[in-house]
Amino acid sequence: HRDLIAIGALERHEILYLLAEAEQYVAFNRQATKHSDRLAGLTIINAFFENSTRTLLSFEIAGKRLGADVVNMHAAQSSVKKGETLIDTAMTLNAMRADAIVIRHGSSGAVGLIADKVDCPVLNAGDGQHEHPTQALLDALALRHKLAAQGHTAEDFTGLVVTICGDVLHSRVARSNILCLQALGATVRACAPPALMPEGVERMGVEVHHRFDAALDGADVVMMLRLQNERMDGQFIPSPREYRHLYGLTAERLALAKDEAVIMHPGPMNRGVEIDSAIADLADRSIITSQVEMGVAMRMACLDVLTRRARGVAGWSAQEAQ
Ligand code: CP
Numbered sequence: 001h002r003d004l005i006a007i008g009a010l011e012r013h014e015i016l017y018l019l020a021e022a023e024q025y026v027a028f029n030r031q032a033t034k035h036s037d038r039l040a041g042l043t044i045i046n047a048f049f050e051n052s053t054r055t056l057l058s059f060e061i062a063g064k065r066l067g068a069d070v071v072n073m074h075a076a077q078s079s080v081k082k083g084e085t086l087i088d089t090a091m092t093l094n095a096m097r098a099d100a101i102v103i104r105h106g107s108s109g110a111v112g113l114i115a116d117k118v119d120c121p122v123l124n125a126g127d128g129q130h131e132h133p134t135q136a137l138l139d140a141l142a143l144r145h146k147l148a149a150q151g152h153t154a155e156d157f158t159g160l161v162v163t164i165c166g167d168v169l170h171s172r173v174a175r176s177n178i179l180c181l182q183a184l185g186a187t188v189r190a191c192a193p194p195a196l197m198p199e200g201v202e203r204m205g206v207e208v209h210h211r212f213d214a215a216l217d218g219a220d221v222v223m224m225l226r227l228q229n230e231r232m233d234g235q236f237i238p239s240p241r242e243y244r245h246l247y248g249l250t251a252e253r254l255a256l257a258k259d260e261a262v263i264m265h266p267g268p269m270n271r272g273v274e275i276d277s278a279i280a281d282l283a284d285r286s287i288i289t290s291q292v293e294m295g296v297a298m299r300m301a302c303l304d305v306l307t308r309r310a311r312g313v314a315g316w317s318a319q320e321a322q
Helices: 010-028 054-064 084-095 109-119 133-149 172-182 212-216 240-247 288-306
Strands: 043-048 069-074 099-107 122-127 159-164 185-190 206-210 221-224 262-264
Touching: 010 133, 010 172, 010 288, 043 054, 043 084, 054 069, 054 099, 054 122, 054 288, 084 109, 099 109, 099 262, 109 122, 109 172, 122 133, 122 288, 133 172, 133 262, 159 172, 159 212, 172 185, 185 212, 206 212
Parallel strands: 043 069, 043 099, 099 122, 159 185, 159 221, 185 206, 221 262
Antiparallel strands: none
16 A cells, blocks of 8 residues: 655655645535545544644545545543553554554654554654655645736746745654655745754755845745744743744744745744734735645545555556656
């Protein structure tokens, strides 16, 4: 079976294929009645070992709109709390004959480990500081929609400058987005306080910035990230007021980017810290709620494509994706 663990494991044409497949679900989700039997008879387990609002709900909604039986396992209410190991938990889910398992875990690599142990496709809903591939895919879908509304006709992001600012060190969203945006032709700038920039990130081909004003200069897209206080391990954390002063997206700062620069944030936001409320809600520029809408469509596409083999539909191979 084929899993979705990392953007780094996808070819550019596969990313474009998933974006194209998601388009039908954008239209589908805007209908008054949203139900298909495409995944009828399949069982999808969402196993979340970390908290989530957007990812968990959108995977649940995605599976249900496609007619699958969807069950959620919250680690806090599971036998993980009694000491059951990750592998034993994975084998337990496998024995229930799930047709797809969606996993969020606090440890980098944990989702890949489970994928090696089970018989069905595994979708990574975020593993530690490693990757959050469906977030990057939905971000690309939301950005493409916004750019199309602004009159851009290209299918990819060639020539665009995207500034990602925040706690890049701990951000699986940043890593997946860097890989996805670059695969689609964008130039990516990463901006963070020195203590929150991963060592060697320049080897990923990003421009590294520590001064936000310089990172914003002429940017087409500004993607803000929150401070992940729950993952800090001795790093210096500025106070919220200091952080806003140095790295917050304010109206004055936004003026340094291009006139029509698009504002993004994966959520959850800390309004008044990394992004001012007025900017987060800026009509015509902020696509933060569109990112959430596109999340359902993209997760429907991912569940559809990854379960094709189980449904006896032609699978997702490199040849088909080209
Ligand atoms: N963007 C994101 O992953 O949000 P949740 O943690 O709410 O799922």
